[in-house]
Amino acid sequence: MSDFDRPVDRRSTHSLKWDKYRTQDILPLWVADTDFMASPAIIEALHQRIEHGVFGYTLVSKELVDTVQTRLQKRYQWPIQPDWLVWMPGMVSGLNIACRATGHSGSAVLSPKPVYPPFMSAPTLSERQSTTIPMVLQGTRWVMDLDALEEAITPACKLLLFCNPHNPGGTCYRKEELQRLLEICERHDLILCSDEIHCDLILDPEIQHIPVASLDSKLAKRTITLMAPSKTYNIAGLACAFAIIPDASLRNHFRRVMQGIVPEVNLLGLTAALAAYRDSEQWSMQQLDYLRGNRDYLIEEINRIPGMHLHPFEATYLAWIDISGLELTDPGGFFEHAGVGLSPGAxxxxxxxxxxxxxxxxxxxxxxxxxxxQALAQRG
Incomplete structure (x- = not known):
């Protein structure tokens, strides 16, 4: 049984998360990596690989490919072919490659807003226009406004960047919502790039993540699905992710854009990915239980603070907190002064x-x- 209550001192380890405030008494609760030790299986696999002592160029093993195939079939009833997989060092690379592999300079890329910042920067870095679609609150769920999406589509639009589960907001999209999204993409001839990196972090046990590409084999030919073990298993620093691209032409174009620019996944990343997917299921379930408790605690406590509100959410370990009632001119600075480092909604x-x-x-x-x-009480 893993001990998620056990503190791990990450100071003086060149941690991006902790070094941001290395000289200040500020709790870093911003960038999306956890403070939990990786699973024992991952740590053991890395020890074994390091003890081998040779760290040369490394191929993706058949065992890892088979493990990913089996996992997708078992979890989502999604049969994929080995050659659909394109391995890369990270999901952000995938977003940028998708922008460059679709359309042309000056064409438009659609994405939800608010959303993980690289969704907004990737089109611009790829010499594409960025068109954002608002996220709206339906009950307690933040979802992309599909009516607004259809209205925003122009002939210049070639790609839709999608995030499921959504970051931020924690929504896990339902089958009917995904089917409508696919139909919109089909009707307007859009490629759909779906970031599903948080797919294993579904906090509500009765909800099932559905990869959008698993719903329709014909429509899946216009999809790029991005996944990685990094968020679930806290191995982002080992840089291993993959795209699933069923259509050969789209996949080949995606690969051509990568050539000479995007490096191969390193051997420790591949080692950790295999140990995560093959040997760490029990650890993952224990972590989910712990995160559910943290989520429930946070929702209850935040909603007791005047001026702050947190809707119930279904996935991720990232809480999207409404602070509009506090009327802060510098929200990030206020919370840092309080000793808590959060990610600014801006x-x-x-x-x-x-x-x-x-x-x-x-x-x-x-x-x-x-x-x-305490900081709000002192503010008066």
Whole structure:
């Protein structure tokens, strides 16, 4: 049984998350990696590989490919072919490659807003126009406004970047919503690139993640699905991800764009990915239970603080907190002064929110809430 309450000191380890505030008493709850040790299986696999002592260029093993195939079939009843897989060092690379592999310079890329910042930067970096579609609140779920999507599509639009589960907001899209999305893409001849990196972090046990490309083999030919073990198993620093692209022409174009620019996945990333997917299921389930507890605690406590609100959400360890009632002129600075480092909502496209990463020991989360309460009480 893994101990997710156990604190791990990440200071002085060149951690992006912790070094941001290395000289300050600020709890870092911003960038999306957790403070949990990786599963024992991953750690053991890495030890074995390191003890071998040779770290040369490495191929993707048949065992890893078979494991991914089996996993997708078992979890989602999605049969994929080995040659559909394109391995890369990260999901952000996938977003940028997708932009370059579709349309042409000056064509338009659609994406939801608010959303993970690379969705907004990738089109611009690829010399494409960026067209954003609003996320709207339906009940307690943040979803992309599909009516607004259809209205925004022009002949210049060639690609839709999609995020499921959504970051931020934590929505896991339902089958009917995904089917309508596919139909819109078919009707308007759009390629759909779906970031599904948080697919294994579904917090509500009764909800099932559905890869959009698994719904229709014909429509799947216009899809690029991005997945990775990095978020679920806290191995982002090992840089391993993959795209699933059923259509050969689209896949070959995707690969051509990568050539000479995007490096191969390193051998430790591949080693960790195999140990994660093959040997770490029990650890993953234990982590989900722990994250559910953290989520439920956070929803209850945040909603007790006047001026702040957090809707129930279904997935990820990232809470999208409405702070509009606080009327802060510098939200990020206010929370940092309180001793809590959050991600400003403005980075995602909505300054009325802050994103909080609760992938940490409960004691850290409790201390963060206490600091926020104290800072607001002093504010008066």
């Amino acid at each position: 980075d995602f496209g909505d300054s009325k929110f802050m994103r909080l990463n609760f992938g940490c020991p409960r004691a850290t989360l409790e201390e963060a809430v206490s600091r926020i309460r």
